[in-house]
Amino acid sequence: MANATLKSPPDIQGRHDHRSDPYASRGGRQGAIIARKHPVVWADHTTPPPLDAALIAQYEREGYLLLHDVFSAGEVQLLQQELDRLREQAEGSTRSSVVTEPGSGQVRSIFRIHESSPVFANLAADRRLAGLAAWLLGDAVYLHQTRLNYKGGFHGKSFYWHSDFETWHVEDGMPLPRALSISISLTDNTPHNGPLLVMPGSHKHYVVCEGQTPADNYKRSLQVQETGVPADEHLRQLAEAGGLVDTAGPAGSVLIFDSNLMHGSGSNITHLPRSNAFFVYNAMSNAVQAPFCDQPPRPEHIATRKHIAPLTPRDNTPADLRPG
Numbered sequence: 663m664a665n666a667t668l669k670s671p672p673d674i675q676g677r678h679d680h681r682s683d684p685y686a687s688r689g690g691r692q693g694a695i696i697a698r699k700h701p702v703v704w705a706d707h708t709t710p711p712p713l714d715a716a717l718i719a720q721y722e723r724e725g726y727l728l729l730h731d732v733f734s735a736g737e738v739q740l741l742q743q744e745l746d747r748l749r750e751q752a753e754g755s756t757r758s759s760v761v762t763e764p765g766s767g768q769v770r771s772i773f774r775i776h777e778s779s780p781v782f783a784n785l786a787a788d789r790r791l792a793g794l795a796a797w798l799l800g801d802a803v804y805l806h807q808t809r810l811n812y813k814g815g816f817h818g819k820s821f822y823w824h825s826d827f828e829t830w831h832v833e834d835g836m837p838l839p840r841a842l843s844i845s846i847s848l849t850d851n852t853p854h855n856g857p858l859l860v861m862p863g864s865h866k867h868y869v870v871c872e873g874q875t876p877a878d879n880y881k882r883s884l885q886v887q888e889t890g891v892p893a894d895e896h897l898r899q900l901a902e903a904g905g906l907v908d909t910a911g912p913a914g915s916v917l918i919f920d921s922n923l924m925h926g927s928g929s930n931i932t933h934l935p936r937s938n939a940f941f942v943y944n945a946m947s948n949a950v951q952a953p954f955c956d957q958p959p960r961p962e963h964i965a966t967r968k969h970i971a972p973l974t975p976r977d978n979t980p981a982d983l984r985p986g
């Protein structure tokens with residue numbers, strides 16, 4: 663199955679024949695849960711897994727892994743300095759890569775941090791992350807999207823239930839679910855400050871969502887997701903089948919999750935910020951094509967399109983993670 667690609671490359675106008683799209687969603691379709699048609703772990707096993715086989719099997723079965731103690735306290739402290747530096751730089755900024763919380767104006771997310779921060783560029787290429795992603799996806803990988811989600815105290819708002827792949831397929835033209843996210847907790851993610859919630863096993867089902875994709879949807883969806891949202895009964899089915907788990911963990915924890923895992927997070931009404939860095943690794947053979955909707959591609963800071971280049975995993979030293 664390695665290097666499987668969609669049969670329907672976009673036509674010369676860059677449009678797809680939606681009839682052959684196994685992951686078609688929105689566009690007036692009826693909501694539904696269908697079976698995922700592609701692997702979770704694409705490794706060809708010609709190289710040994712970077713994690714215990716039991717952990718790889720758990721990832722395949724549940725769609726995510728939560729690892730503690732991947733980064734040392736010293737490394738986490740350096741990353742927190744960069745987190746604070748970038749947030750101060752973003753306060754009041756009108757840069758398109760800065761997304762604010764509706765209402766409070768607090769910084770909600772900063773996108774494309776692998777371009778604006780040498781520290782996060784080095785971290786995203788770290789062998790512990792990029793090497794693991796490349797093995798799981800059975801291919802060289804590139805960064806489809808990188809971001810900091812700050813979810814500040816008192817005002818950090820929720821991210822409603824969704825599959826990232828549904829959005830990346832429909833709005834970015836990502837052909838197959840041969841991508842994954844790695845989230846590094848940069849502050850303690852507690853059960854109370856809006857940790858990411860997952861539905862184990864949901865990644866093996868694809869939820870077709872109803873509704874259309876509005877023009878410039880990202881200008882709204884990155885603050886409040888209202889399209890690409892599964893129907894309540896489908897969320898209920900997935901939760902009843904696989905349960906609901908929070909991914910709380912101390913700063914430095916690493917969450918790896920499949921692009922199609924159903925996840926979301928509640929608002930943060932505590933005084934404790936829940937700040938995470940997210941890196942999205944996509945297989946080079948799964949590079950984005952034309953969107954699978956009738957909107958133009960989303961901007962480069964949300965979905966890499968013009969600068970697709972394979973990552974070379976690197977062994978960072980603390981100096982590589984030191985700001986400035």
Ligand code: 6CS
Binds near residue numbers: 809826
């Ligand atoms: O639209 C996107 O790409 C973003 N939206 C969410 C809620 N998660 C993934 C990604 O950051």
Ligand code: FE
Binds near residue numbers: 825
């Ligand atoms: Fe998401």
